[in-house]
Amino acid sequence: MNFINYISVACILIVSYAAGSQVNYGKITYERKTNLHKKFPMSKEWIDDHEKIKIEVFELYFTDSLSAFKPEENDLNEDYDWLTTKNSVYQDLKKHTTLAKKSFWNESFLIENPARKLHWKITDNKRSICGYQCRKAIWKPNDSTSIYAWFCTEIMPSIGPESFLGLPGAILGMATEDGGVIYFAKRVEIIKPDITTLTYKKNKQKIYNLIELKTQLQKDFKNKKASQELIYDTFEIW
Secondary structure, three states, rough: OOEEEEEEEHHHHHHHHHHOOOOOOOOEEEEEEEEEHHHHHHHHHHHOOHHOOOEEEEEEOOOOOEEEEEEEEOOOOOOHHOOOOOOEEEEEOOOOOOHHHHHHHEEEEEEEEEEEOOOOEEEEEEEEEEEEEEEEEEEEEEOEEEEEEEOOOOOOOOOOOOOEEEEEEEHHHHOOOOOOOOEEEEEEEEEOOOHHHHOOOOOOOEEEEEHHHHHHHHHHHHHHHHHHHHHHHHHHHH
16 A cells, blocks of 8 residues: 555544544533622622522433423422523524523513524633533623633534534533633433424414514513613523
8 A cells, every 4th residue: 555545544544533433412411500699799688608609400412403401300499599590492403493491580481583693702722521622612792791612523513501502513611701600511421312302392382583572571671670681681692
């Protein structure tokens, strides 16, 4: 075998190995830590320092065409449960559509929209999460807010917590710039989820589009500044 042929075969083997080592289905378990003092500064008056970090668990099931992000099921009566949201987000990665079940002041809404197009800036910063080498990316939804994400290309679907996507691989870690909300993967399992896990069964609940719902809520809470800020945070960022 001459040198050129040797190089060609070596390249094919490397590409084949890389493709074979990529994960395109499985389950990612995230731990979310919310610093209630940072997210809700007024809470310092009635939440002690030792209670300010609220920890919740979420699961992301995925294949190369569908994903489902949802809170881990449990029967626990958690402290300050009303201060954080437990959204469920179902994505069709082929059709680029999203169905999200979001809560606002203890009322849930079903929202169907095209998948978000986020403009990420990929950096050279790297770290290991759950044994996967990840790179850091930054998204700025506005001049005063930054979201940091750590993604790996070994898990190929463009997926992540909530409705975050658009990077060349799965997001295993994510945080607001001030550390008020942090998601980090605690476990990645190579299991193939069934279709019932990956899809939401629509009943008779009204389905909104995002613009329609935001317009309604902004009108309903037009005289409440805190609610207007929460509408932006709930429906524009997360």
